[in-house]
Amino acid sequence: MRTLIKQVLASKEPRDGLVVQGWVRTRRDAKGFSFLELNDGSCLANLQVIVDAATPGAADLPRLTTGASVSVGGALVPSPASGQKWEMRASQLELVGAADASYPLQKKGHSMEFLRTIAHLRPRSNLFGAVFRTRSRLAYAVHQFFQERDFVYVHTPIITASDCEGAGEMFRVTALKGNIDEQPQTDFFGRRAYLTVSGQLEAETFACALSNVYTFGPTFRAENSNTARHAAEFWMIEPEMAFCDLDGDMALGEEFIKAMARFALEQCSEDMALFAKFVDRGITERLRFVIERPFQRVPYTEAIAILEQCGRRFEFPVAYGQNLQSEHERFLTEEHCKSPVTVYNYPREIKPFYMRLNEDGKTVTAMDVLVPGIGEVIGGSQREERLDALEENLRHHKLDPKDYWWYLDLRRYGSVPHAGFGLGFERLLMFLTGVSNIRDVVPFARTPGSAEF
């Protein structure tokens, strides 16, 4: 019966009759015996295994090279040498699968770029093992956060006919051959269909029935974006709350990010220590700071004023009515506030149709949470719940209200103020781990021109 190395290393006393199975990280030969560093991915640390030359199976030792898979039976004993608390004395050794000299992962450090080219093997490296264990734990934390607060998890559709306008280009889904635009009514769904760019519109319908809901699933954007923080396929978290205004929305976003930072530090400490050592030396202090301090809340108008008066010369000019450029966002969060910043109440012209118009008639209840190093990590708003205002907004954006009949129905029947946001899971992971390229927090990244694995 196999025991995971994580459990073996957590042992309180010596144990016998253990079986561990994993991959050889390195082998060091001594006189009459060998040291094996064994890793099975259950934790960052390796298990040091002592294999005496007389151990059954020891004849295979020369083939137990870096990358080979093995099964080892033996006893857990205190290690006489410093460097590890426990080690295993093998009583039986079996080579399961050899790895010859062409195995590309070496004992020494590799560049992130090189590891990306071997995405099928990089989870066997310390860094990517840590990244993907952390990703798994945080996915759990996301559900825990919402479930504890009585949010209902909604599986919004991945294939959709509706365009959540403003969210970017969509991938077409079709069963047609040849010209797919000639007779879209003959297509599988009887209309044009796409991969979802957001579950928001559907989530709103469930919030207007179950009160507090969230989605957590894959999202697709066909934008030709070539940056370290964009992927064509990513996972998005979208809470939606009925009877909630923009203040409540901003409060939830802040609470959520703080909870995730706390979870990472407390529940992923071994892997986080690796990130702090090799990826981002300041990550621990940065997350502590985020947890302890309130986020700065700055209306868009005030943000413009800060940027205009800061004395900094920006490559792109600061002007009311324009979107904040990356350099502006970075200045606000990294230099002016030195903490996450929530910018809210944007001009209506630069935001999508579903955001609620403020009393001033010029701004909408949009909010973006900006974090140091990443930029925008949350984009949200209070939704327009007034039927006439929403219809006018649709026309304002040159959209046909008929295409949004079911969305408008929510405003016809028992309409309520409601609000929500979208949060990129990968960007959250980047923020929490310090990993600076989104391709390195996705198991198999999909980006323009790249879907090899």
Added chain:
RNA sequence: UCCAGAGUAGCUCAAUGGUAGAGCAGCCGGCUGUUAACCGGCGGGUUACAGGUUCGAGCCCUGUCUCUGGAGCCA
């Protein structure tokens, strides 16, 4: 998609237009309760691809591809 930079051994990188090198990894040997082990030796190249200039191109020019950084779009 735009701007900038890069592409040389398995990996990380050197090399005034004049014989393509080092460290690490690998292999062989030695030593050792070792731990990014150590010491000695050996093999390893269509210099991303396609053209061009030149007596001669890794180096200069043109095009293509890929990667990196920045920008736009956004989460």
